[in-house]
Amino acid sequence: xxxxxxxxxxxxxxxxxxxxxxxxxxxxxxxxxxxxxxxxxxxxxxxxxxxxxxxxxxxxxxxxxxxxxxxxxxxxxxxxxxxxxxxxxxxxxxxxxxxxxxxxxxxxxxxxxxxxxxxxxxxxxxxxxxxxxxxxxxxxxxxxxxxxxxxxxxxxxxxxxxxxxxxxxxxxxxxxxxxxxxxxxxxxxxxxxxxxxxxxxxxxxxxxxxxxxxxxxxxxxxxxxxxxxxxxxxxxxxxxxxxxxxxxxxxxxxxxxxxxxxxxxxxxxxxxxxxxxxxxxxxxxxxxxxxxxxxxxxxxxxxxxxxxxxxxxxxxxxxxxxxxxxx
Ligand SMILES: NC(=O)c1ccc[n+]([C@@H]2O[C@H](COP(=O)([O-])OP(=O)(O)OC[C@H]3O[C@@H](n4cnc5c(N)ncnc54)[C@H](OP(=O)(O)O)[C@@H]3O)[C@@H](O)[C@H]2O)c1
Numbered sequence: 001x002x003x004x005x006x007x008x009x010x011x012x013x014x015x016x017x018x019x020x021x022x023x024x025x026x027x028x029x030x031x032x033x034x035x036x037x038x039x040x041x042x043x044x045x046x047x048x049x050x051x052x053x054x055x056x057x058x059x060x061x062x063x064x065x066x067x068x069x070x071x072x073x074x075x076x077x078x079x080x081x082x083x084x085x086x087x088x089x090x091x092x093x094x095x096x097x098x099x100x101x102x103x104x105x106x107x108x109x110x111x112x113x114x115x116x117x118x119x120x121x122x123x124x125x126x127x128x129x130x131x132x133x134x135x136x137x138x139x140x141x142x143x144x145x146x147x148x149x150x151x152x153x154x155x156x157x158x159x160x161x162x163x164x165x166x167x168x169x170x171x172x173x174x175x176x177x178x179x180x181x182x183x184x185x186x187x188x189x190x191x192x193x194x195x196x197x198x199x200x201x202x203x204x205x206x207x208x209x210x211x212x213x214x215x216x217x218x219x220x221x222x223x224x225x226x227x228x229x230x231x232x233x234x235x236x237x238x239x240x241x242x243x244x245x246x247x248x249x250x251x252x253x254x255x256x257x258x259x260x261x262x263x264x265x266x267x268x269x270x271x272x273x274x275x276x277x278x279x280x281x282x283x284x285x286x287x288x289x290x291x292x293x294x295x296x297x298x299x300x301x302x303x304x305x306x307x308x309x310x311x312x313x314x315x316x317x318x319x320x321x322x323x324x325x326x327x
Contacts, residue, residue: 001025003202004058004087006049006079007069008042010035011157012093012150015195016067017042023199030058049075050123055082065089065202068141071130074123076137089205090145091198094138096211096273097131098149103265105185105272109149109209138209146206148198151213151273152188152260155291156298162252162259163188165308166223167296170232177314177321178236179244179261182220186260187271189214189283190291197283206281211273214285222260222288229289230296239321247317249309259308 003020007013008029014036020027021041029038030045038044048054049070055078066087070076076092084090100113117136118129125133138147154163169176194212220236227234241263250257251267262270275283299306309317 001064001203002062003027003199004061004063004066004083005029005042005069006066006075007031008038009033009044011159012153012191012194013067013069014039014157015191016069016198019192019195019199020202023203025199028061028063030055049078052078055079058083062086063088065091067091067093067198067202069093070137071095071125071133072123073118073120073125073133073136073140077140080140080142089202090141091202092138092141092145092147093198093212094134094147094149095131096149096151096213096270098135098138099131099269102267102270104269106274107269107272108274109211109277143209144207146198146201147209148194148201148212149210150189150194151211151271153191153194154188154295155191156294157191157302158295159304160253161304161306161308163291164295164299164304165259165306167226167230167292168299168306169308169314170223170227170234171230171296172311173233174235175237175318176223176234177258177309177318178219178223178238179249179258180219180241180264181238182218182236184219184264185216185268185272186219186222187213187216187273187275188260190286193283193285197278197281200282204282210278210281210283211275212278212283213273213275214283215275215279216272217288219260225288226292229292237318237321239317243321243324244317247320249317253307255307256313257308 003025008017009031018039027042030047100115118132
């Protein structure tokens with residue numbers, strides 16, 4: 001295929017480009033070129049999607065397939081207007097954050113309600129409007145495309161430091177603060193598995209809307225498998241949601257957070273999406289052990305900060321928990 005990736009200089013976009021190159025496709029990545037390099041074998045066309053005529057450098061080209069990773073409705077609308085009629089197949093990478101209900105477990109694409117999209121005047125997503133902006137992007141793309149609503153994307157080159165917190169923390173060993181209960185669900189997808197599936201779906205001209213995420217697994221399985229895979233000697237200290245909230249521990253990501261922790265039941269639906277349709281449509285997921293080992297091998301040499309608790313914050317919380325338990 002002649003494949004165009006709108007993006008391709010960062011994490012998922014670059015993984016898609018790398019996978020497509022490895023599969024023998026002729027890959028063009030179109031971006032400003034400031035987030036990073038494109039993979040070996042891919043061509044970079046420099047564009048600025050925020051400019052009205054920003055797609056002009058692609059004006060004379062046609063593609064068998066186009067993949068767009070943007071989160072900004074203005075960028076997506078301009079790409080659809082300028083390029084969709086010149087592409088044999090269109091993929092839009094969306095997100096599970098399009099869903100309005102994070103509380104109900106086991107939801108499926110066909111029935112899960114969506115957030116109200118941002119209005120047509122909105123050009124850019126912000127952190128606060130991210131999910132609503134992605135709904136607007138999806139609507140601009142239309143239904144004759146492959147819409148991949150990605151779950152938490154993890155693995156080497158993850159710029160967010162979220163999943164990476166865990167293998168990096170486990171590698172230090174000792175008493176590890178584990179949030180919630182051992183049975184709390186976690187759900188994610190290795191960037192390389194998602195990339196492979198997106199390329200495969202473009203090859204097959206798949207159309208439709210899918211949640212691109214692996215099956216949920218208990219948090220204890222995540223932590224014990226990661227620890228075993230990297231040879232870490234850890235004792236998990238499970239601390240309940242109420243105590244963590246009382247100590248001002250934040251959810252998901254950011255300062256003083258426990259990455260991948262979402263208190264229940266408020267977020268019981270966020271990491272229990274039904275992943276069966278994606279698997280039936282060809283998404284394969286590698287072993288968690290491989291993801292953990294590869295992430296830990298990649299991270300020390302990368303200039304990517306971790307998010308989450310510092311070692312001092314975690315130690316202080318563990319002391320507070322032990323004192324709380326003995327009182
Ligand atoms: N990470 C997760 O856990 C997660 C979860 C669910 C969904 N997603 C979705 O997955 C996608 C991730 O994409 P990604 O990993 O490839 O990272 P990204 O940060 O979304 O990549 C954005 C790409 O667009 C390019 N770009 C940004 N502004 C541009 C402009 N004005 N003109 C031209 N190009 C521009 C960037 O390259 P330059 O800076 O070089 O221009 C980069 O290649 C996103 O859509 C995100 O919403 C992510």
